[in-house]
Amino acid sequence: MYTEKVMDHFMNPRNVGEIENPDGVGEVGNAKCGDIMRIYLDVDGDIIKDVKFKTFGCGAAVATSSMVTEMVKGKTIEEALKITNAAVAEALDGLPPAKMHCSNLAADALHEAIKDYHQKTLKV
Amino acid sequence: MRRVYLDHSATTPVDPEVAKLMMTYYTEKYGNPSSVHSFGRDAKAALENARESVAKLLGAQPTEITFTSGGTEADNLAIIGTAEAQSKKGKHIITSAVEHHAVLETCEFLEKNGYELTIVPVDEEGLIAVEDVEKAIRPDTILITIMHANNEVGTIQPIAEIGKLARDKGIVFHVDAVQSFGKIPIDVVAMNVDLMTVSSHKIYGPKGVGALYIRKGVRVIPRIYGGGQEKKRRSGTENTPGIIGFGKACEIAAQRMEEEAAREAKLRDKLLEGIMEKIDYVKLNGPQGEKRLPGILNVSIQFIEGEALLLSLDMMGIAASSGSACTSGSLDPSHVLLAMGLTHEIAHGSLRFSFGRQNTEEDVDYVLEQLPKIVERLRMMSPLYDQAKHSKCSQAKAQ
Amino acid sequence: MRRVYLDHSATTPVDPEVAKLMMTYYTEKYGNPSSVHSFGRDAKAALENARESVAKLLGAQPTEITFTSGGTEADNLAIIGTAEAQSKKGKHIITSAVEHHAVLETCEFLEKNGYELTIVPVDEEGLIAVEDVEKAIRPDTILITIMHANNEVGTIQPIAEIGKLARDKGIVFHVDAVQSFGKIPIDVVAMNVDLMTVSSHKIYGPKGVGALYIRKGVRVIPRIYGGGQEKKRRSGTENTPGIIGFGKACEIAAQRMEEEAAREAKLRDKLLEGIMEKIDYVKLNGPQGEKRLPGILNVSIQFIEGEALLLSLDMMGIAASSGSACTSGSLDPSHVLLAMGLTHEIAHGSLRFSFGRQNTEEDVDYVLEQLPKIVERLRMMSPLYDQAKHSKCSQAKAQ
Ligand SMILES: Cc1ncc(COP(=O)(O)O)c(C=O)c1O
Ligand SMILES: Cc1ncc(COP(=O)(O)O)c(C=O)c1O
Ligand code: FES
Ligand code: FES
Numbered sequence: 058m059y060t061e062k063v064m065d066h067f068m069n070p071r072n073v074g075e076i077e078n079p080d081g082v083g084e085v086g087n088a089k090c091g092d093i094m095r096i097y098l099d100v101d102g103d104i105i106k107d108v109k110f111k112t113f114g115c116g117a118a119v120a121t122s123s124m125v126t127e128m129v130k131g132k133t134i135e136e137a138l139k140i141t142n143a144a145v146a147e148a149l150d151g152l153p154p155a156k157m158h159c160s161n162l163a164a165d166a167l168h169e170a171i172k173d174y175h176q177k178t179l180k181v
Numbered sequence: 182m183r184r185v186y187l188d189h190s191a192t193t194p195v196d197p198e199v200a201k202l203m204m205t206y207y208t209e210k211y212g213n214p215s216s217v218h219s220f221g222r223d224a225k226a227a228l229e230n231a232r233e234s235v236a237k238l239l240g241a242q243p244t245e246i247t248f249t250s251g252g253t254e255a256d257n258l259a260i261i262g263t264a265e266a267q268s269k270k271g272k273h274i275i276t277s278a279v280e281h282h283a284v285l286e287t288c289e290f291l292e293k294n295g296y297e298l299t300i301v302p303v304d305e306e307g308l309i310a311v312e313d314v315e316k317a318i319r320p321d322t323i324l325i326t327i328m329h330a331n332n333e334v335g336t337i338q339p340i341a342e343i344g345k346l347a348r349d350k351g352i353v354f355h356v357d358a359v360q361s362f363g364k365i366p367i368d369v370v371a372m373n374v375d376l377m378t379v380s381s382h383k384i385y386g387p388k389g390v391g392a393l394y395i396r397k398g399v400r401v402i403p404r405i406y407g408g409g410q411e412k413k414r415r416s417g418t419e420n421t422p423g424i425i426g427f428g429k430a431c432e433i434a435a436q437r438m439e440e441e442a443a444r445e446a447k448l449r450d451k452l453l454e455g456i457m458e459k460i461d462y463v464k465l466n467g468p469q470g471e472k473r474l475p476g477i478l479n480v481s482i483q484f485i486e487g488e489a490l491l492l493s494l495d496m497m498g499i500a501a502s503s504g505s506a507c508t509s510g511s512l513d514p515s516h517v518l519l520a521m522g523l524t525h526e527i528a529h530g531s532l533r534f535s536f537g538r539q540n541t542e543e544d545v546d547y548v549l550e551q552l553p554k555i556v557e558r559l560r561m562m563s564p565l566y567d568q569a570k571h572s573k574c575s576q577a578k579a580q
Numbered sequence: 581m582r583r584v585y586l587d588h589s590a591t592t593p594v595d596p597e598v599a600k601l602m603m604t605y606y607t608e609k610y611g612n613p614s615s616v617h618s619f620g621r622d623a624k625a626a627l628e629n630a631r632e633s634v635a636k637l638l639g640a641q642p643t644e645i646t647f648t649s650g651g652t653e654a655d656n657l658a659i660i661g662t663a664e665a666q667s668k669k670g671k672h673i674i675t676s677a678v679e680h681h682a683v684l685e686t687c688e689f690l691e692k693n694g695y696e697l698t699i700v701p702v703d704e705e706g707l708i709a710v711e712d713v714e715k716a717i718r719p720d721t722i723l724i725t726i727m728h729a730n731n732e733v734g735t736i737q738p739i740a741e742i743g744k745l746a747r748d749k750g751i752v753f754h755v756d757a758v759q760s761f762g763k764i765p766i767d768v769v770a771m772n773v774d775l776m777t778v779s780s781h782k783i784y785g786p787k788g789v790g791a792l793y794i795r796k797g798v799r800v801i802p803r804i805y806g807g808g809q810e811k812k813r814r815s816g817t818e819n820t821p822g823i824i825g826f827g828k829a830c831e832i833a834a835q836r837m838e839e840e841a842a843r844e845a846k847l848r849d850k851l852l853e854g855i856m857e858k859i860d861y862v863k864l865n866g867p868q869g870e871k872r873l874p875g876i877l878n879v880s881i882q883f884i885e886g887e888a889l890l891l892s893l894d895m896m897g898i899a900a901s902s903g904s905a906c907t908s909g910s911l912d913p914s915h916v917l918l919a920m921g922l923t924h925e926i927a928h929g930s931l932r933f934s935f936g937r938q939n940t941e942e943d944v945d946y947v948l949e950q951l952p953k954i955v956e957r958l959r960m961m962s963p964l965y966d967q968a969k970h971s972k973c974s975q976a977k978a979q
Binding site: 191194195200211212219220221281287380404407408418419420423488492500501502503508 | 585587590591592593594596599602603606607608610611612614615616617618619620648649650651652653655656680681682685686688689779781786787788789803804805806807808815816817818819820821822887890891893894898899900901902907
C-alpha cells in the first residue's frame with residue numbers, strides 16, 4: 058500500500074516536536090477525515106533554520122508531515138512557498154490514490170505557518 | 182518476528198482439516214453436482230451433506246438452506262429478494278444504525294428505488310431497544326433486518342424479542358448472523374427468524390461461500406438466474422469444494438464452540454485489563470460481559486489515529502483493525518462508533534482486536550508489551566495529546 | 581475399473597499447481613484484502629496479480645476485470661446491469677436461441693419485467709447469421725448478448741462481426757465466453773466486445789469464481805451491495821484463494837492453449853471417426869472443422885435415450901453428458917439441439933464428450949470399446965430401432 062519511503066518517514070519521522078516561541082505556526086484540520094497537523098517554524102533572516110511538526114493522522118499524514126519538514130529545512134521562505142502537495146507526494150515515491158488528500162494536509166500546514174510568519178513580521 | 186493475528190472478525194484462516202477435505206474435491210472428486218455420472222453424484226452427495234451441517238448449526242432444516250457466494254450476497258438476496266416479493270404489501274423497511282455495509286448499502290439501494298427506510302438508533306453500548314423497533318413498525322412495513330452480533334464492537338442484539346414482534350405482526354424478519362454464527366448458540370426457530378445470513382470465512386471455512394436460511398414458506402425473489410441450482414433460488418455451478426469446506430467448518434465449530442468461547446473471552450478480558458492498566462485515556466467500546474461476543478475487543482485510544490496504530494502494530498507483527506476513516510477510504514470513521522455516540526476524534530483512534538483459535542496467552546502478553554510503546558511514540562507526535570496533558574495538569578493544579 | 585472423464589465442458593479438475601497455490605492462501609496468507617496489515621496486503625497483492633493474468637488472456641486491462649462468483653453471476657451482472665443502466669434509452673435486447681441458461685433465463689427475467697426480447701435463430705450447425713442480428717436491431721435496442729462458443733455443440737459464433745455491428749450502432753455488446761476462454765484465442769479489443777463473461781472452473785481453476793470484463797467507460801449497475809469491493813461493482817469479501825487460483829489457471833492456459841487445442845482436436849476426431857465406423861444411425865451435431873471448439877464432440881445416437889446412455893457409460897467408468905430432457909429435469913430436451921432443428925427424438929439421444937488435459941488416446945480407445953456394446957444393448961430394448969431396421973430392410977428389398 059505505502060512505499061518504503063512513506064513507511065520510513067512514518068516509523069522514523071524527522072523533526073517531531075514543538076518550537077518554543079516560534080516565528081510561525083500553522084495548523085490545519087483535514088475536513089475529510091478530521092485529522093490535525095501543526096507546523097512550527099524558526100526563521101532566521103529569510104532562511105528556515107528549524108522546523109517541527111505534530112500530527113494526528115494516518116500513516117500518510119505523518120509521513121508527509123515529516124517529509125515536508127525535511128524539504129523546507131534550510132530553504133528560504135520563498136523557496137518553501139513553492140513546495141506543492143504533489144511535490145511532497147512525489148518525494149515519498151507516491152501515495153495511494155485514497156491518501157492524496159493527506160499530502161494536502163502537510164503542504165497546507167506549511168503554507169499556513171508561513172502566512173503566520175508574514176503576519177507576525179508585518180506587525181513588528 | 183512473532184506474528185500475532187488478531188483480526189478474526191475480518192477473516193479467519195481455513196482449518197487444516199477443512200482445507201484437506203477441500204483439496205480432495207478440487208482435484209479428485211471434481212464433478213459438477215448437476216451431472217448424472219459418478220463424479221457428479223459424489224459431488225452432489227457431499228454438497229447435501231454440507232447443507233445438513235450448516236442447517237444443524239442453525240437449528241434449521243437442510244431444505245431451508247440456500248448456498249451463496251458469501252455473507253454479502255446472502256444479505257442482498259434476503260433484503261432485495263424480500264422487498265421484491267412483498268412490494269405489493271408495502272415498501273417500508275426497518276433496520277438499525279449499526280448494521281454491516283452489506284445490509285445498510287443494500288437498504289439504501291432500495292431507498293433510492295422507491296422503498297422507505299427507518300433506521301433505529303443504538304445506545305452507547307451499541308444496543309438496540311426493542312421498543313424502538315416496535316415504534317418504527319407501520320402498516321406498510323414488510324421487512325425488519327437487524328444483525329445478531331456487531332462486527333466492530335461485538336454487541337449482541339435482542340433478536341428473539343424483535344423476532345417475536347415481527348412474527349406477531351406478520352413482518353418478515355432477516356438477521357445478519359455472520360459474526361455470531363459458530364461463535365455463540367443460534368436457534369432460528371426459538372429466535373423467530375425468517376431469514377438468516379451466515380458466512381464461511383468467519384468460521385475457519387473458505388472465503389467466497391455463505392448461506393441464507395430461508396424459513397419454509399417464506400418467499401424470496403431470486404437475484405441470479407440460470408441453471409436453476411439451489412432450487413432455483415440461486416443459479417450458478419455450485420462451489421462444491423467451498424460449500425463442502427463450509428459444512429466441515431460448521432461441524433468443527435459445533436464441537437468447539439462452547440470451550441472456545443470461554444477461552445477467547447478470557448484472552449479478551451486479559452487484554453482489556455492490561456491495556457487499561459498500562460495506557461491512559463482509553464475507552465472500551467461496547468458492552469461488558471454477556472451482551473457481547475466472546476472474541477471481540479474494541480477500544481478507543483485517544484489522541485491517536487487508528488491507521489497509524491495499525492501500521493505500527495503491523496511493524497511488530499500484530500494484525501488488528503480500526504474503525505478510523507483513514508483505513509476505510511471513506512470520509513467518515515466507523516458508522517457503528519458514531520452511532521454509539523463517539524466523537525469523530527475518539528472513533529478515529531479505535532482499535533479492534535478479534536480473537537481466534539490459534540491465539541494464546543503469550544499473544545496477549547506480546548501485544549501488552551508492544552502496544553504501550555507504540556501509543557507513547559504516536560502520542561508524542563500528536564498535537565491533541567499535549568493539549569490534554571496540559572489541561573489535565575492545569576485541572577490538577579486548580580484543585 | 582478405468583475411469584475416463586469426458587465432461588470437461590461441465591467442469592474440470594483443478595490443476596495441481598493451482599490447488600497448491602490456493603492452499604497457501606487458505607491456511608497461511610489468509611488475510612482479508614481490505615485489511616491494512618501485512619496479511620491483508622499480501623492477499624491484496626496476489627489478488628491484483630490474478631487480475632492481471634485474467635486480463636492478459638482476454639487482451640484487456642486489469643482495471644477492466646471485475647471478479648464474481650462464477651460465470652452465471654457475471655452473465656447476470658452484464659445483462660441486468662446493462663438493462664438497468666440503459667433503461668432510459670430503450671428496453672430491447674437481442675440474444676440467440678442457443679445461449680446458456682445463465683443468459684436466457686436472465687433475459688427472460690427481464691422480459692417479465694418490461695423489457696422486450698428478440699431471439700435470433702441458428703442454422704443446423706448452430707451458427708448465428710450476422711444478418712439476422714442486424715435485422716433484429718431496433719432504435720430502442722440497448723444490448724446484444726451472444727455467446728462465443730456453445731457449451732453443447734462447440735459452435736463458434738462470428739463475434740467480431742457482430743461486435744462491429746453493435747459498436748457502429750452504439751449498442752452494448754455482451755459475450756458469454758465461458759466455454760471458449762482459455763481454449764481458443766480471445767481479444768476483446770479486436771472483437772469489439774463491451775462485456776465478456778468468463779469462468780474459472782472450466783479452465784482447471786476452482787469453482788465459484790468468474791469474472792466480467794467491463795470495457796473502460798461502459799456502465800453496469802451493480803447487483804450486490806456492501807463493502808464496495810471490486811471498485812463498488814461487486815461487493816463482498818473477495819474469494820482471494822479462489823481468485824488467485826483462477827489467475828494461475830489463466831497463466832497455465834495461456835501457456836498450453838495452442839498445443840492442447842491441437843491435441844484435443846485430434847482426440848475428438850479420432851473418437852468421432854471411431855463412432856461413425858462402429859455405430860450406425862449416428863449424427864454429428866454442430867459444425868466440422870474450424871468453426872467449433874477443439875474439445876467438444878456432440879453426437880446423436882438414434883433410437884436411444886441420453887440418460888440411459890449416460891448411466892450405462894458411467895457403469896463402465898466413462899463420464900459424459902447429454903442434452904436429453906431426462907437428464908435436465910425439464911420437460912424438453914436441449915434447447916440448443918432443438919434450435920438447430922433436431923427432432924425431439926434425435927435430441928434425446930445426444931451425447932456430449934468434452935475433452936481435457938488428462939485425456940489420452942487410450943481413453944478414446946476405451947470409449948470406442950465400450951460405447952458400441954452399450955448402444956447395442958440399449959437399442960435391443962428400443963422399439964424405435966426395430967422399426968428403423970425393418971424399414972431399412974424393406975427399403976433395401978424394394979431397391
Ligand atoms: C456482520 C457482517 N455481515 C456481513 C458480512 C459480509 O460477509 P462476507 O464477507 O461473506 O461477504 C460481514 C463480514 O464481512 C459481517 O461482519
Ligand atoms: C456457456 C456458459 N455460460 C455460462 C455458464 C455458467 O458459468 P458458471 O458455471 O461459472 O456459473 C456455463 C457453464 O456452466 C457455460 O457453459
Ligand atoms: S489523515 Fe486521514 S486518510 Fe490520511
Ligand atoms: S423417460 Fe424418464 S425422464 Fe425421460
